[in-house]
Amino acid sequence: MFLSHRDLDAVEEMDKPGCDPATLDRTYAQFSLINRFVARWRRMWERQVRPVLSTTRTNTLLDIGSGGGDVPRAFARWAFRDGIRLSITAIDPDERAFAFANSQPTTPGLTFRRAFSSELVAEGEQYDVVTSNHVLHHLSPDELDGLLRDSEFLSTRLALHSDIERTRIGYPLFSLATLPFRGSYIREDGLTSIRRSYLASELRDVVPEGWRVERQFPFRNLLVRRA
Structure with a gap:
């Protein structure tokens, strides 16, 4: 049956x-x-990241698989708005993503780097918060375990x-909603x-102890680990 299993x-x-390249940049x-x-x-x-950040020192955040960089740029804007000092490192191993992210206007407090998370572990780096967006479905089972x-090593407070989430309702809704997105x-x-x-149940079956799977609207999974 359609969408009954992950299409790896x-x-x-x-x-x-x-x-x-032009389509990719769009x-x-x-x-x-x-x-x-x-x-x-x-x-x-507002609900998970900001509450764990200090109001008296500079906080650190690592965004893994940052792509074009829109999510870490948003973090930088929200931190500035909320009066929180935040130093953000955004990593992606794809040279094309790295080049696009660096071609955008500079955002204070945000640094892009072409790297895998394992390289930062090898360097002994640690951050208050670690995040990723739309990365999990790209990974093989071994790569997910590695991430x-x-x-767990890189985050000292929170990882998100x-x-x-794969659903039979979300698939046609996304198909219709994105019809206007031409040329990309x-x-x-x-x-x-x-x-x-993943389905939420599938993700729960494969994540190690200490991680929690939360279902979110619309049609999303959130993996959470609090140190």
């Missing part, structure tokens, strides 16, 4: 080395709009990994992402 053989166009540029209404990090900032182990991979890759993503 499906590959997103933007993950292919030979994808069109996709990165459109992520900010998609994430604003689908990922809804503003709510997570969560890295997050937000991703899509948003619609095509978004549907592939849904096919690759």
Whole structure:
């Protein structure tokens, strides 16, 4: 039955080395709009991230798989608005994502770096908060285990990994809602992402002890670990 299992053989166009560079850049540029209404990090900032941050010292946050950089840029804006000192490191191993993120206007307190989380573990780096957006469905089981182990080491207070949940309702709704997004991979890759993503029950079966899976509106999973 359609969507009854994860489609691990499906590959997103933007993950292919030979994808069109102009189309890829338009996709990165459109992520900010998609994430604003689908990922809804503003709510997570207010309810989960901001409460664990200090008001008297500079806090640190690591965003893993930052893509075009819209989510860490939003964190920087919200921290400034709330009077919180926050130093953000945003990492992505893809040189194309790194190049696009660095081509955007500079955001105070935000640094982009081309790297894997395992490299930061090897360097002994640690951060108050570790986040990722729409990364989990890209990973193999071994890569997911590695990401969560890295997050446990890297985060001293909170780790949040937000991703899509695979649902038969969300798939056609996303397909219809993204029809206006022309000239990018948003619609095509978004549907592939849904096919690759976890049910909440599937995610609970594979995450190690200490991680909690929360279902969120609309059609989302949130992996949470508090140190």
